[in-house]
Amino acid sequence: MKCGLEIHVQLETDSKLFCDCHTNYQDAPANTNICHVCLNQPGAKPFPTNEKALEGALKIALMLDCKIADDITYFMRKHYNYPDLSSGYQRTSIPIGYEGDLNGVRIRDVHMEEDPGQYKPDLGIVDFNRSGIPLIEIVTEPDMRSPEEAREFLRELIRVLEYSGNARGEGTMRADVNISLEGGKRVEIKNINSIKGAYKALKFEMVRQKNLLKRGIEITQETRAFLEAQMITVSMRLKEGAEDYRYIPDPDLPPMKAGAEQVETIREKMPEPPHIKVKRFVEDYDLAEEHSRVLTSELELADAFEEVVKAVDSQFAALWMRDELKRVLYYNKLSFAESKITPQNLVELMQMVKQKEITIKAGQRIIEKMPLNLKSPKEIARNMGLVGIVNEDEIIQAAQQAIDENPEAVSDYHEGKAAALNFLVGQVMRLTRGKSEPGRTVEILKEML
Numbered sequence: 001m002k003c004g005l006e007i008h009v010q011l012e013t014d015s016k017l018f019c020d021c022h023t024n025y026q027d028a029p030a031n032t033n034i035c036h037v038c039l040n041q042p043g044a045k046p047f048p049t050n051e052k053a054l055e056g057a058l059k060i061a062l063m064l065d066c067k068i069a070d071d072i073t074y075f076m077r078k079h080y081n082y083p084d085l086s087s088g089y090q091r092t093s094i095p096i097g098y099e100g101d102l103n104g105v106r107i108r109d110v111h112m113e114e115d116p117g118q119y120k121p122d123l124g125i126v127d128f129n130r131s132g133i134p135l136i137e138i139v140t141e142p143d144m145r146s147p148e149e150a151r152e153f154l155r156e157l158i159r160v161l162e163y164s165g166n167a168r169g170e171g172t173m174r175a176d177v178n179i180s181l182e183g184g185k186r187v188e189i190k191n192i193n194s195i196k197g198a199y200k201a202l203k204f205e206m207v208r209q210k211n212l213l214k215r216g217i218e219i220t221q222e223t224r225a226f227l228e229a230q231m232i233t234v235s236m237r238l239k240e241g242a243e244d245y246r247y248i249p250d251p252d253l254p255p256m257k258a259g260a261e262q263v264e265t266i267r268e269k270m271p272e273p274p275h276i277k278v279k280r281f282v283e284d285y286d287l288a289e290e291h292s293r294v295l296t297s298e299l300e301l302a303d304a305f306e307e308v309v310k311a312v313d314s315q316f317a318a319l320w321m322r323d324e325l326k327r328v329l330y331y332n333k334l335s336f337a338e339s340k341i342t343p344q345n346l347v348e349l350m351q352m353v354k355q356k357e358i359t360i361k362a363g364q365r366i367i368e369k370m371p372l373n374l375k376s377p378k379e380i381a382r383n384m385g386l387v388g389i390v391n392e393d394e395i396i397q398a399a400q401q402a403i404d405e406n407p408e409a410v411s412d413y414h415e416g417k418a419a420a421l422n423f424l425v426g427q428v429m430r431l432t433r434g435k436s437e438p439g440r441t442v443e444i445l446k447e448m449l
Contacts, residue, residue, distance in 0.1 A: 004142035010172040011056045016132035018046030025129035038132035040087035053134035056166030061097025061110040063273045074255040079246045084117035106141040147202035154195045159274040184219035191225045201226040285314040301336040307343035312350045339371040349377040362386035362434045395436045402427035
């Protein structure tokens with residue numbers, strides 16, 4: 001199998017690519033964020049290209065390790081007829097970046113486009129609020145050899161786009177998937193709006209083409225649509241070539257050029273790409289690659305980790321942020337940035353655990369209260385009565401009480417049921433208000449049992 005992708009994602013701007021209409025198309029009533037320019041009314045001329053969109057495209061190209069075109073860049077008119085395209089053509093730039101790489105998948109080019117409107121065939125209506133929103137299109141070489149590789153590439157690409165701060169992420173992604181099997185012709189699948197959808201479409205199409213080849217049926221070079229509700233692809237039309245679109249330079253838009261100084265300024269200010277950050281975390285902090293991926297899942301989380309390790313051992317910090325912090329964020333459906341937890345909060349909590357001011361169990365309870373909380377971990381610990389660790393005599397006393405009050409659990413333990421020990425540990429924790437060390441509690445209970 002060979003697979004290449006064409007990924008379209010909206011760029012994060014307040015106004016459209018060639019006019020000053022707002023880009024909040026999802027919150028506005030249908031056909032209200034429009035003007036004579038984005039509706040391509042007769043005589044209407046586009047504004048010069050949105051500068052923020054152009055800078056965002058340059059930053060993403062650089063983060064994908066692309067070379068930046070040093071000659072003139074301009075927009076072409078790509079002609080095709082569809083109800084959501086009021087002008088009969090879509091403006092698309094020639095490549096801004098080219099010959100990039102993301103984890104071994106070559107990036108053929110990065111360019112900009114304008115988004116068409118939203119056509120609803122079942123209702124026969126078009127909403128043009130989206131028309132003219134700036135898009136970035138990322139085209140890969142056919143370097144992926146399985147649906148799993150394509151899925152992993154898309155996940156990594158979305159992380160790069162989120163790190164850039166200039167793209168709207170997977171929610172606005174539309175991917176065209178090109179797939180061929182050895183001995184067959186290339187098929188393009190359109191109408192894919194998610195990473196899961198791309199994976200499912202590739203799995204279905206791979207099986208479909210394999211079965212055709214087994215029966216000696218020639219695979220037609222065509223464009224197919226992905227029906228997400230049924231997880232199948234259906235034929236749309238024979239595949240177009242570039243000549244079918246009748247490309248011409250747009251005479252209404254001025255040419256552009258990214259100067260060396262502008263490119264260097266963007267390069268200096270852009271964040272370190274996540275795939276590079278993962279490798280650096282492995283080397284600098286002696287972390288497993290899987291743990292580094294979790295800690296770099298968000299730019300703000302990765303930055304917080306690097307602040308925390310200035311005061312706390314990297315292995316200890318990674319353990320708490322990878323397991324406990326991510327658990328709490330996932331449960332609350334929050335990103336790290338949304339949680340309002342600061343690196344200073346995390347350092348304070350970890351130092352309390354390290355210095356045995358609180359138990360590990362108490363630390364877990366405290367971190368659960370930290371999201372969206374203005375109080376420090378020490379204040380939370382005091383309010384919950386979790387400060388302090390009980391001595392061994394108190395643990396023994398609580399363990400004896402737990403054993404005396406729960407004869408069934410004792411019997412279950414002697415019959416080899418491991419869950420019974422966990423239950424008794426929980427009882428000791430309750431009796432000591434979470435102030436006994438879990439490890440030592442287990443040892444004492446085993447001895448007494």
